[in-house]
Amino acid sequence: xxxxxxxxxxxICKSGTSVKIECRSxxxxxxxxxWYRQFPKQSLMLMATSNxxxxxxxxxxxxxxxxxxxxxxxxxxxxxxxxxHPEDSxxxxxxxxxxxxxxxxxxxxxxxxxxxxxx
Amino acid sequence: xxxxxQPTEMTATEGAIVQINCTYxxxxxxxxxxxxxxxxxxxxxxSYNVLDGLEEKGRFSSFLSRSKGYSYxxxxxxxxxDSASYLCAVPFNDYKLSFGAGTTVTVRA
Numbered sequence: 499x500x501x502x503x504x505x506x507x508x509x510i511c512k513s514g515t516s517v518k519i520e521c522r523s524x525x526x527x528x529x530x531x532x533w534y535r536q537f538p539k540q541s542l543m544l545m546a547t548s549n550x551x552x553x554x555x556x557x558x559x560x561x562x563x564x565x566x567x568x569x570x571x572x573x574x575x576x577x578x579x580x581x582x583h584p585e586d587s588x589x590x591x592x593x594x595x596x597x598x599x600x601x602x603x604x605x606x607x608x609x610x611x612x613x614x615x616x617x
Numbered sequence: 618x619x620x621x622x623q624p625t626e627m628t629a630t631e632g633a634i635v636q637i638n639c640t641y642x643x644x645x646x647x648x649x650x651x652x653x654x655x656x657x658x659x660x661x662x663x664s665y666n667v668l669d670g671l672e673e674k675g676r677f678s679s680f681l682s683r684s685k686g687y688s689y690x691x692x693x694x695x696x697x698x699d700s701a702s703y704l705c706a707v708p709f710n711d712y713k714l715s716f717g718a719g720t721t722v723t724v725r726a
Binding site: 504530532540541543544547589591593595607608609610611613 | 657658659660661662704712713714715716717718719
């Protein structure tokens, strides 16, 4: 299957600093990528949809000024958690769909996830 | 919106069979996914059902009934490595995924 690479796998940062997470589709192009967040023992919750060349669309309750998303190319989306606080500590996961196969519902490929801990 | 329900936990012994049920309510049906997620890792794709019936893929099978808003994932010949969380998910609006809370399956020797 297709590969989505997410970096870093884990990061520890101080409260008030910003953290950037990268999501790359390695062997396919993705006009759309998705960012999810997962708290311990809970399911994945969609945060936002990253659209190549345009603004991201955020789900209700997600602060767009806090979670900055940039999708500058067909293979890269970044999520920046600005002014991170301990309550932002979570598992962040990206997913991408193959643009060529966007007609019809094909599986989304997930990155490895990033464990963010804010101290 | 989407409403997805699945049991929180299930326990079974090695070699046994376990069935994980998922009921859903969604406006506009575009299929149903099952994912496996080991602790601390990202989900991995198991199956996608869009038509009614059973689809078998090795030790794992997935069933769908659209009229009942119901699906199940069947795990046969359980192995210790099958201990994981199993997520039921339905797509909505531009292929976003709405996930159930997940069912944690514990396989005992």
